Amino acid sequence: xxxxxxxxxxxxxxxxxxxxxxxxxxxxxxxxxxxxxxxxxxxxxxxxxxxxxxxxxxxxxxxxxxxxxxxxxxxxxxxxxxxxxxxxxxxxxxxxxxxxxxxxxxxxxxxxxxxxxxxxxxxxxxxxxxxxxxxxxxxxxxxxxxxxxxxxxxxxxxxxxxxxxxxxxxxxxxxxxxxxxxxxxxxxxxxxxxxxxxxxxxxxxxxxxxxxxxxxxxxxxxxxxxxxxxxxxxxxxxxxxxxxxxxxxxxxxxxxxxxxxxxxxxxxxxxxxxxxxxxxxxxxxxxxxxxxxxxxxxxxxxxxxxxxxxxxxxxxxxxxxxxxxxxxxxxxxxxxxx
Amino acid sequence: xxxxxxxxxxxxxxxxxxxxxxxxxxxxxxxxxxxxxxxxxxxxxxxxxxxxxxxxxxxxxxxxxxxxxxxxxxxxxxxxxxxxxxxxxxxxxxxxxxxxxxxxxxxxxxxxxxxxxxxxxxxxxxxxxxxxxxxxxxxxxxxxxxxxxxxxxxxxxxxxxxxxxxxxxxxxxxxxxxxxxxxxxxxxxxxxxxxxxxxxxxxxxxxxxxxxxxxxxxxxxxxxxxxxxxxxxxxxxxxxxxxxxxxxxxxxxxxxxxxxxxxxxxxxxxxxxxxxxxxxxxxxxxxxxxxxxxxxxxxxxxxxxxxxxxxxxxxxxxxxx
Numbered sequence: 001x002x003x004x005x006x007x008x009x010x011x012x013x014x015x016x017x018x019x020x021x022x023x024x025x026x027x028x029x030x031x032x033x034x035x036x037x038x039x040x041x042x043x044x045x046x047x048x049x050x051x052x053x054x055x056x057x058x059x060x061x062x063x064x065x066x067x068x069x070x071x072x073x074x075x076x077x078x079x080x081x082x083x084x085x086x087x088x089x090x091x092x093x094x095x096x097x098x099x100x101x102x103x104x105x106x107x108x109x110x111x112x113x114x115x116x117x118x119x120x121x122x123x124x125x126x127x128x129x130x131x132x133x134x135x136x137x138x139x140x141x142x143x144x145x146x147x148x149x150x151x152x153x154x155x156x157x158x159x160x161x162x163x164x165x166x167x168x169x170x171x172x173x174x175x176x177x178x179x180x181x182x183x184x185x186x187x188x189x190x191x192x193x194x195x196x197x198x199x200x201x202x203x204x205x206x207x208x209x210x211x212x213x214x215x216x217x218x219x220x221x222x223x224x225x226x227x228x229x230x231x232x233x234x235x236x237x238x239x240x241x242x243x244x245x246x247x248x249x250x251x252x253x254x255x256x257x258x259x260x261x262x263x264x265x266x267x268x269x270x271x272x273x274x275x276x277x278x279x280x281x282x283x284x285x286x287x288x289x290x291x292x293x294x295x296x297x298x299x300x301x302x303x304x305x306x307x308x309x310x311x312x313x314x315x316x317x318x319x320x321x322x323x324x325x326x327x328x329x330x331x332x333x334x335x336x337x338x
Numbered sequence: 339x340x341x342x343x344x345x346x347x348x349x350x351x352x353x354x355x356x357x358x359x360x361x362x363x364x365x366x367x368x369x370x371x372x373x374x375x376x377x378x379x380x381x382x383x384x385x386x387x388x389x390x391x392x393x394x395x396x397x398x399x400x401x402x403x404x405x406x407x408x409x410x411x412x413x414x415x416x417x418x419x420x421x422x423x424x425x426x427x428x429x430x431x432x433x434x435x436x437x438x439x440x441x442x443x444x445x446x447x448x449x450x451x452x453x454x455x456x457x458x459x460x461x462x463x464x465x466x467x468x469x470x471x472x473x474x475x476x477x478x479x480x481x482x483x484x485x486x487x488x489x490x491x492x493x494x495x496x497x498x499x500x501x502x503x504x505x506x507x508x509x510x511x512x513x514x515x516x517x518x519x520x521x522x523x524x525x526x527x528x529x530x531x532x533x534x535x536x537x538x539x540x541x542x543x544x545x546x547x548x549x550x551x552x553x554x555x556x557x558x559x560x561x562x563x564x565x566x567x568x569x570x571x572x573x574x575x576x577x578x579x580x581x582x583x584x585x586x587x588x589x590x591x592x593x594x595x596x597x598x599x600x601x602x603x604x605x606x607x608x609x610x611x612x613x614x615x616x617x618x619x620x621x622x623x624x625x626x627x628x629x630x631x632x633x634x635x636x637x638x639x640x641x642x643x644x645x646x647x648x649x650x651x652x653x654x655x656x657x658x659x
Contacts (some may be wrong), residue, residue: 145646
């Protein structure tokens with residue numbers, strides 16, 4: 001959460017609010033709301049929930065919110081980087097599932113293979129996507145859509161059409177990586193902190209923001225635009241596959257049907273967190289708020305509406321997402337040039 | 339692309355890319371069809387062709403709406419859920435006749451489109467996010483309406499719509515064909531079509547020059563919703579059951595793929611309706627050829643992915659998104 005306060009390293013072509021002193025107060029408030037809007041809504045929702053429900057603030061409930069989804073949140077971390085460059089990665093849901101299957105398969109031959117095999121495949125696939133986007137100049141939407149389809153295919157091939165389920169051996173040390181509440185939360189928190197440092201404190205992070213703000217200008221400045229793009233998709237693919245493997249460790253097996261639609265949840269978290277889909281502005285802290293907000297809302301809806309069935313839950317979820325997105329867009333409108 | 343090449347070679351390469359971009363999808367369609375017939379001459383049988391037409395008709399309808407939305411530099415992820423919503427009301431109104439069911443379904447499709455369109459046009463929410471929230475919510479709504487179970491359809495009017503043929507061609511295919519023709523005329527021959535393309539090309543310039551940007555945007559999403567709902571009714575009629583939990587799943591991705599393979603750039607400003615028709619047929623053919631030769635689904639998906647990738651590389655204008 002601390003990273004919300006960190007400003008992106010000034011990158012001339014991308015700095016939309018560079019001269020803060022001259023910006024009218026209203027726009028400054030709007031910009032703060034956009035940056036911290038998800039956090040404000042999160043605090044509000046948690047406060048109301050704690051006050052009105054006796055079961056919400058219990059340790060059991062909180063640990064189930066944190067522990068059960070923790071690894072999925074890594075998809076949103078990778079997606080933040082991708083979206084800041086103005087790209088999009090639809091392949092992460094499929095990659096999450098494939099990572100789980102590869103992790104479970106690898107765990108039968110040792111914990112190291114269980115970790116390295118998914119990471120290697122994720123990195124390789126991410127690199128290919130990045131190369132196609134950076135050098136063949138294909139649209140990220142299409143390239144990663146192909147990833148979404150192709151990785152599902154690969155997954156089916158690895159599991160012989162889903163007929164084979166790889167179990168993580170009961171005694172394997174790999175299982176510890178996903179067990180309990182604290183291990184997943186610590187792993188995810190550490191990676192988010194690393195991500196925030198990478199984005200706000202390194203030359204690479206500055207390049208990404210500049211590239212998303214104005215690719216042409218970034219190129220003219222001599223920034224390594226192509227390399228940065230490839231690295232971003234490599235990062236996203238590796239994170240998604242790694243998250244899948246850890247999820248597999250938690251579940252004790254590679255589940256082939258998992259991960260459908262996760263890419264959209266990740267995109268929603270990032271956008272709710274205030275990162276612009278057009279690229280050039282965004283923060284890891286915002287994504288943390290977005291991710292937690294979605295998780296808490298989901299938990300509350302489950303709590304209050306689960307007796308009406310999952311269809312009802314979905315409807316409320318969609319409606320809520322629409323309201324949040326609408327609010328965020330309206331609040332941040334002054335930032336848009338149109 | 340390459341700055342230091344021999345001028346003649348650069349010209350040839352540019353011309354080749356342009357040709358591929360314009361006619362690549364048609365050439366690929368012809369080649370693929372020839373390959374399909376060459377591998378198995380029974381592919382040409384009327385029975386098989388008819389099956390392919392039944393399957394491609396709903397996808398084509400959805401893709402037509404999608405091509406209009408993409409023309410305005412938008413995207414509509416809610417079409418699969420709209421199909422489910424349309425499917426869910428069909429059993430409720432089928433008792434009052436085909437037209438009552440159809441009217442209700444189309445009305446709901448229009449309403450879904452209007453909500454998405456309003457979010458995009460008035461609140462200026464990014465299309466992918468606006469329609470994503472609809473995609474989640476509307477499918478839930480569809481399952482609530484339907485009571486969470488697949489419902490069989492017995493009314494003859496609906497079943498006829500999904501199974502009857504006219505002159506050997508399925509009614510569904512005729513409907514899709516007429517819609518394609520109308521969409522083409524809409525884009526090419528009407529003021530609305532020109533406004534749509536202008537908005538996709540440069541929204542701010544369109545706004546400054548006084549085009550009714552909001553009205554056009556809403557209309558486009560409404561049309562997309564209506565076409566998706568029509569596809570939903572056809573799917574229900576053909577399958578003889580309404581199953582909102584499963585019908586229309588991933589249809590948004592199929593439609594986007596057909597549009598993009600057909601050469602409409604995701605960056606907007608251009609709509610290629612005939613290309614979309616060819617794109618939908620092309621994707622249908624790939625699936626048909628691979629499944630008919632007993633290629634496992636897993637490999638089918640991989641091959642499809644690779645082909646889309648190549649088709650897009652060859653045919654798409656170099657865009658950023």
